[in-house]
Amino acid sequence: MTTNQKTAYITGGTKGIGFGIVKSLLEEGYQVAFSGRSEQGVDNALAALSDYKQQLLGIVSDVRKYADEEEAVAKILDRFGGLDVVVANAGLGVFAPVDELDIEAFDQMIATNLNGVFYTLKASIPALKKSKGYYISIASLAGTNFFAGGAGYNASKFGVVGFTQAAMIDLRAYGIKVTTIMPGSVTSEFNNHQPNENDAWKIQPEDIGQLVLDVLKMHPRALPSKIEIRPTQPGGKN
Numbered sequence: 001m002t003t004n005q006k007t008a009y010i011t012g013g014t015k016g017i018g019f020g021i022v023k024s025l026l027e028e029g030y031q032v033a034f035s036g037r038s039e040q041g042v043d044n045a046l047a048a049l050s051d052y053k054q055q056l057l058g059i060v061s062d063v064r065k066y067a068d069e070e071e072a073v074a075k076i077l078d079r080f081g082g083l084d085v086v087v088a089n090a091g092l093g094v095f096a097p098v099d100e101l102d103i104e105a106f107d108q109m110i111a112t113n114l115n116g117v118f119y120t121l122k123a124s125i126p127a128l129k130k131s132k133g134y135y136i137s138i139a140s141l142a143g144t145n146f147f148a149g150g151a152g153y154n155a156s157k158f159g160v161v162g163f164t165q166a167a168m169i170d171l172r173a174y175g176i177k178v179t180t181i182m183p184g185s186v187t188s189e190f191n192n193h194q195p196n197e198n199d200a201w202k203i204q205p206e207d208i209g210q211l212v213l214d215v216l217k218m219h220p221r222a223l224p225s226k227i228e229i230r231p232t233q234p235g236g237k238n
Contacts, residue, residue: 005055007031007080009072011063011120012090014041017138017186019048020205021087021212026052028213030085033076035061037090063090063116064108069123076127083127085216088120089138091156098151106152113156114163121167125176132175134216137164138208139182141228161226168225177223179215183208184230202231 008025012018013034022034022045032055036042042058049056057079061068076083091113094105117137128135142150143157161180168178186208187199208229215224 005029005031005080006084007033007076007082008085008087009076009083009120009124010034010087010089011061011069011116012036014038014045017183017205017208018087018089019045020207020209021089022209023049024206024209024213025085026055029055031055031057031080033057033059033072033079035059035063035072035090037062063088063120064111066119066123069116069119073123073127082131083124084131084133085136086120086124086128086133087136087138087212088117090116090120091138091140093153095149095153097149101152106155109152109156110159113153114159117160117163125171128171128176129174134177134179135164135167135171136178136212136215137180139164139180141182141184141230143180143182144228165225168223172223177220179224180226181208181211181215182226182228184228185234201233201235203229 008030010018010021013022014036018034022032025032026049034045039060042060046056046058057076059072059075061072063069073083092109094109121135124135137160139160140157142154143161146154164178164180171178183203186203186205211229218224
């Protein structure tokens with residue numbers, strides 16, 4: 001299906017921040033493709049967004065595998081005819097002192113949080129050149145603020161910030177805009193957390209969705225290349 005609507009692709013879109021971005025873009029009228037590693041997770045998200053099924057595509061893709069991201073982009077182009085916005089959101093975190101940090105856990109964080117951001121962009125660049133589109137990575141305040149027990153996560157997110165900022169310089173000559181968003185505490189299922197009423201003080205996934213929309217609506221001459229966002233009152237303090 002080819003239309004004049006803009007099309008967006010969000011990785012890690014089955015829950016949390018990614019799901020919030022997917023829903024916000026759908027509500028704005030975008031055609032939206034999202035991916036997740038689990039078929040069940042993708043199916044659950046599709047069911048939750050069934051009101052938008054005409055403008056929605058769910059894809060099973062592992063961002064740690066470049067071939068998966070190439071295939072995901074091919075499916076998007078086949079369904080919607082183009083690609084205007086890509087949000088690299090998929091990520092994971094394992095937290096432990098560096099002397100206790102599992103090697104496999106470190107490798108998985110780098111593969112998902114950093115390599116995956118590169119693979120998603122690399123697979124999307126030809127389509128984004130055609131559309132003069134927008135690429136957004138979801139980094140973290142952990143990409144500029146290191147902390148105890150965060151060595152692996154910090155390494156991946158510092159890498160995402162540096163990678164995305166350099167990509168911004170490389171790609172603006174093609175009319176592609178590049179931004180990295182660096183959230184603080186967000187209510188989500190990240191690190192096996194179960195959202196509850198005690199999370200009310202945190203940034204909500206829909207807040208990040210609104211921020212993405214705000215970025216996309218900015219005048220073409222303006223590029224917010226790096227955005228930090230944090231809760232107004234940390235820990236719910238008044």
